[in-house]
Each structure stands twice: as C-alpha cells, then as structure tokens.
Amino acid sequence: MTPPSAAPRPYDEAAAQAARERVAGLATPAGALGRLGDLAAWVAGCQGCCPPRPLDDVACVVFAGDHGVAAHGTSAYPSEITALMVATLRSGRAGVSALAGAHGVDVRVEDVSVGRPSEPLHLTDATTRERAGAALARGRAVAAEEGHRDLLVPGEVGIGNTTPAAALVGALLGLPAHEVTGAGTGLDTEGVVRKTAVVQTGLDRCREVTDPVDLLAALGGEDLAAMTGFLLGAAEVRVPVLLDGVVSLACALVADAIAPGTGRWWAAGHRSTEPAQQVALDELGLVPVLDAGMRLGEGSGAVAAVPLLRGAVALLRDTATLAEVLGGTGG
Numbered sequence: 001m002t003p004p005s006a007a008p009r010p011y012d013e014a015a016a017q018a019a020r021e022r023v024a025g026l027a028t029p030a031g032a033l034g035r036l037g038d039l040a041a042w043v044a045g046c047q048g049c050c051p052p053r054p055l056d057d058v059a060c061v062v063f064a065g066d067h068g069v070a071a072h073g074t075s076a077y078p079s080e081i082t083a084l085m086v087a088t089l090r091s092g093r094a095g096v097s098a099l100a101g102a103h104g105v106d107v108r109v110e111d112v113s114v115g116r117p118s119e120p121l122h123l124t125d126a127t128t129r130e131r132a133g134a135a136l137a138r139g140r141a142v143a144a145e146e147g148h149r150d151l152l153v154p155g156e157v158g159i160g161n162t163t164p165a166a167a168l169v170g171a172l173l174g175l176p177a178h179e180v181t182g183a184g185t186g187l188d189t190e191g192v193v194r195k196t197a198v199v200q201t202g203l204d205r206c207r208e209v210t211d212p213v214d215l216l217a218a219l220g221g222e223d224l225a226a227m228t229g230f231l232l233g234a235a236e237v238r239v240p241v242l243l244d245g246v247v248s249l250a251c252a253l254v255a256d257a258i259a260p261g262t263g264r265w266w267a268a269g270h271r272s273t274e275p276a277q278q279v280a281l282d283e284l285g286l287v288p289v290l291d292a293g294m295r296l297g298e299g300s301g302a303v304a305a306v307p308l309l310r311g312a313v314a315l316l317r318d319t320a321t322l323a324e325v326l327g328g329t330g331g
C-alpha cells in the first residue's frame with residue numbers, strides 16, 4: 001500500500017497578494033474589513049484569480065465511523081447514536097442539515113465504519129496500516145468526485161471520535177493527554193479524567209510511532225483516515241476547505257504531516273470547545289471565523305461560517321474602490 005504523498009498543486013500567492021492590494025484600495029477605511037479581507041485574499045490564492053469567484057457551490061462531506069474506545073467510558077453517549085445520526089443526516093434532519101439548508105450547502109454522508117468500530121486505541125492499534133491506507137484513498141477519491149465545488153467542508157459523526165482526535169493531536173505535537181483531552185459530547189469531570197487516562201495510555205503505547213499513516217492506524221481509525229485523505233485530495237483538486245471541529249483539525253495536522261504545505265488550502269470555520277482543536281489551530285496558524293461555543297461536529301461550525309466567507313468574497317468583488325469614489329465613478 002502506497003500512502004498518498006503527492007504534493008498539492010500550488011496555491012497562488014500572487015493572486016492572494018493582488019487581493020490584499022485590492023482590499024487596501026476599496027472605499028473603506030484602512031483595515032476596516034478586519035479578517036474578512038484576509039479570508040477573501042485566501043480564497044483568491046486558492047482560486048488563482050483576483051477578485052475571486054463567488055462561493056456558490058459548497059458541499060459538506062460527513063465521514064461516519066464508530067470507535068472502540070466509546071465502550072471504555074470516553075463518551076457521554078452510547079455508540080448506537082452514530083448509526084441513528086447517520087440516518088438522521090440522510091433524512092436531512094441533523095443539526096448540520098438545518099444549517100446547510102439555510103445556507104445553500106449540500107451534505108453528503110460517507111459511512112466509513114459505522115457498526116464496525118475501531119479497536120480501543122489505548123489497548124491496541126485502532127486499525128491496520130492497510131485499512132488506514134485504503135480509507136485514505138477513499139477520502140481522496142471522494143474529494144476528486146467533489147472537485148467541481150467552490151468550497152468543501154469536512155464533517156463527521158461518530159460516538160467516541162474526540163478521543164482518537166485528541167490522541168492524534170497529542171502524538172503529532174508531543175503534548176500530554178491532559179493538554180488535549182476535552183469533554184467531547186459532555187463528559188463530567190470524572191469522565192474527563194477517565195478519557196484523559198485512555199488518551200495518555202494510547203500516547204505511551206505509540207511513543208515510537210512517527211510516520212503519519214502509522215499514527216492514523218495506531219490512534220485514528222478508518223473514518224479519520226478517510227477524512228485525512230479527503231483533505232489531501234481537496235488540495236490536489238485545488239478546492240479550498242473550511243475546517244470544522246476537533247476531528248477535522250486532527251486530520252488536518254496528519255494531512256500536513258503527510259504533505260507539508262497542504263495547510264495553505266484550509267481556513268478554520270469555528271473554534272470548538274475541545275482543547276485539541278485549539279492547539280491544532282495554533283500549530284497551523286489558523287484563526288477561526290466564528291467563536292460561538294459550538295461542539296456539535298457534523299461540519300456544523302464550518303457550515304455556520306460559510307455566509308461570512310461568501311460575504312468576504314462579495315466585499316472584494318462588489319465594493320467600489322476609493323479611486324472610483326474620489327473620481328465620481330462609484331455610482
């Protein structure tokens with residue numbers, strides 16, 4: 001099995017710079033658009049044109065899978081919820097479905113390993129390197145199928161999946177479990193202590209593992225591997241990605257370890273309450289669009305941020321320049 005190693009096609013820094021210059025010349029006080037100007041410049045860099053095209057066609061792909069650690073007291077909910085939420089997503093009634101409907105975003109569900117849980121990562125490898133590699137390839141194929149989109153959002157559902165996410169972030173950044181483990185779906189203090197011990201045991205078990213695909217197998221599982229492949233694939237087909245919560249940030253760290261530089265293709269949709277998401281954001285130098293205290297997953301925080309990103313592009317396309325206003329041609 002060959003892990004994906006192709007370097008992403010280039011991000012167009014000249015187009016991003018042209019966009020920054022255009023922002024500076026708009027009929028707005030210098031700096032008044034704040035981070036919206038940066039976001040518009042990022043879209044221009046991904047598209048390779050200034051001003052960027054509108055982000056009309058946006059899709060959220062939800063990767064679903066079960067996790068063996070959930071049977072070890074690491075989640076506030078039972079694994080049975082995963083399949084029920086997949087059915088709810090497919091019927092268009094999940095939280096992300098409502099947000100996506102409101103914002104004109106398509107939702108696609110990829111059942112990677114629902115009802116076929118990963119092994120408990122504190123006891124043994126979550127999955128095999130072979131299965132992780134196949135899941136990576138599947139995620140990249142999904143991104144290729146969605147390559148016509150203007151923007152992609154990685155979503156996920158899977159009871160227990162914040163535990164592998166925390167473990168991957170801890171392993172990649174060399175952080176102890178207590179700095180990356182959070183309450184997930186709502187564990188109480190005792191539950192967080194239990195989950196932290198599981199994450200630390202997993203980190204100790206994998207101390208020697210450094211290869212990112214091996215880490216996906218040891219601590220992640222097939223669904224996280226598929227999402228990682230999706231992030232790599234999106235960069236390969238030059239589609240920008242708005243990251244979501246802790247699972248997407250963990251996969252982003254893995255993807256950037258597999259293909260350094262892939263991170264140019266990502267912006268952060270929102271700040272989750274999970275500590276691993278926050279340290280991963282810092283590591284990747286990403287500042288989230290929204291900070292709304294959300295921790296739903298499903299891609300919901302990023303989908304909630306889509307209107308702001310569309311607005312940033314509209315500002316760059318449709319605002320008069322100061323030169324036009326001063327010359328009396330601003331309409």
Ligand SMILES: O=C(O)c1ccc[n+]([C@@H]2O[C@H](COP(=O)([O-])O)[C@@H](O)[C@H]2O)c1
Nearest residue numbers: 075158160161162184185245246272297
């Ligand atoms: O996106 C996040 O940061 C996030 C934070 C907490 C929980 N979740 C969602 O809740 C599930 C995982 O939580 P847990 O406690 O079962 O590990 C999974 O279905 C995620 O979509 C997601």
Ligand SMILES: Cc1cc2nc[nH]c2cc1C
Nearest residue numbers: 077081085157296297298
């Ligand atoms: C109800 C429920 C919905 C979810 N959506 C994503 N993760 C979830 C976890 C639970 C428990």
